[in-house]
Structure formats: structure tokens, C-alpha cells
Amino acid sequence: MSPGLYREHGTWVEAPSLQRHDARVALTFHVPSHPGSTGEAVSRRMRALKRRDNDGELSVRRLLHAAGYRYRVHYPVPDRPRRTIDVAFTRAKVAVFIDGCFWHGCPEHGTAPTSNGAWWAAKLAANQARDADTTVALRCQGWHVIRAWEHEEPAEVGARVIECLRRLALGHESLNGA
Numbered sequence: 001m002s003p004g005l006y007r008e009h010g011t012w013v014e015a016p017s018l019q020r021h022d023a024r025v026a027l028t029f030h031v032p033s034h035p036g037s038t039g040e041a042v043s044r045r046m047r048a049l050k051r052r053d054n055d056g057e058l059s060v061r062r063l064l065h066a067a068g069y070r071y072r073v074h075y076p077v078p079d080r081p082r083r084t085i086d087v088a089f090t091r092a093k094v095a096v097f098i099d100g101c102f103w104h105g106c107p108e109h110g111t112a113p114t115s116n117g118a119w120w121a122a123k124l125a126a127n128q129a130r131d132a133d134t135t136v137a138l139r140c141q142g143w144h145v146i147r148a149w150e151h152e153e154p155a156e157v158g159a160r161v162i163e164c165l166r167r168l169a170l171g172h173e174s175l176n177g178a
């Protein structure tokens with residue numbers, strides 16, 4: 001496998017250029033506040049989307065906990081201030097992200113709102129660029145990164161995580177993201 005390739009949501013993709021690791025470049029992921037963010041309708045929508053985001057993550061966490069695994073939640077990403085790993089196995093260095101379909105641009109459900117379309121497009125593109133940067137930054141530091149969509153069956157996501165942890169415990173060399 002070429003070191004420039006890594007697995008993202010089941011497909012092999014080219015790793016973003018190392019330039020992304022420059023802290024100054026990382027700053028460009030910031031998008032100004034929503035132009036209508038003072039409106040109650042927008043805040044309500046954002047709150048609802050955030051909540052849904054947490055549900056998939058909660059289900060996977062419950063499942064892993066029930067299977068006897070212990071982990072840290074919202075664990076800080078090294079060298080990336082304000083970013084966190086949804087579910088982190090710090091000893092095995094396994095980082096699990098349950099990406100919300102809306103905020104992370106799921107190809108099946110990630111439609112951008114039509115009102116303030118340009119702002120939303122910039123916002124969601126910045127989120128995806130930030131996700132890719134987080135994945136590469138962690139892999140450069142020896143972490144195994146598993147990204148799942150919130151729409152995926154929690155049992156399947158949990159099984160993927162457990163398989164990865166077991167393989168690492170057995171001391172097998174693992175492909176990133178597998």
C-alpha cells in the first residue's frame with residue numbers, strides 16, 4: 001500500500017498534502033458565524049442536528065462498554081486545539097469518529113440547506129477538510145483511525161472497532177483505518 005493512501009469510509013483515498021499540517025493552514029478551516037445565526041429557527045435547527053449527531057455515537061459507546069471495553073470520550077486530538085476524538089482507546093491508540101451525516105457531509109444524507117447556500121457550502125467543506133486533516137494528523141502519530149457515519153448500524157461499527165482492537169492486541173501489523 002502506498003503511504004499516501006488511506007482508507008476513508010471504506011474507500012481508498014489520497015492523503016491530503018503535508019501542507020495541511022501547517023498550523024497556519026489549519027486556521028483556514030474556520031468559517032465565520034452563520035449570517036442568520038441570531039435567528040431562533042437556525043439555532044433550533046442546529047441544536048436538533050447536534051442532538052442527532054450524538055445519538056449514533058452514544059449507541060456505539062454503549063455497545064463497546066457492554067462488551068467490556070473502556071475508552072475516553074471527547075479526547076483531545078494531539079496538536080489540534082479544540083478538536084476531539086469521539087471515542088479514544090489511548091493505550092491501543094485507536095481513534096473512533098462517528099460522523100454526523102449533516103455536519104460531515106455524508107454522500108447519502110449530507111444535503112446543504114438552500115437558504116444561505118454559499119455559507120453552508122463553505123461551512124461543510126471546511127468541516128470535511130478539518131476531518132481529513134484530523135485523520136492524517138492522528139495517523140502520522142501512530143493512531144489507528146476508524147471513521148463511521150452516524151447512519152451506519154451501531155453493531156457493525158462496534159464490530160469494526162473490536163476487530164481492530166483485537167488485531168492490535170495480538171500484535172499484528174494493521175493497515176491504517178482497517
Ligand SMILES: [Zn+2]
Pocket residue numbers: 101106107108109110149150151
Ligand atoms: Zn448518512
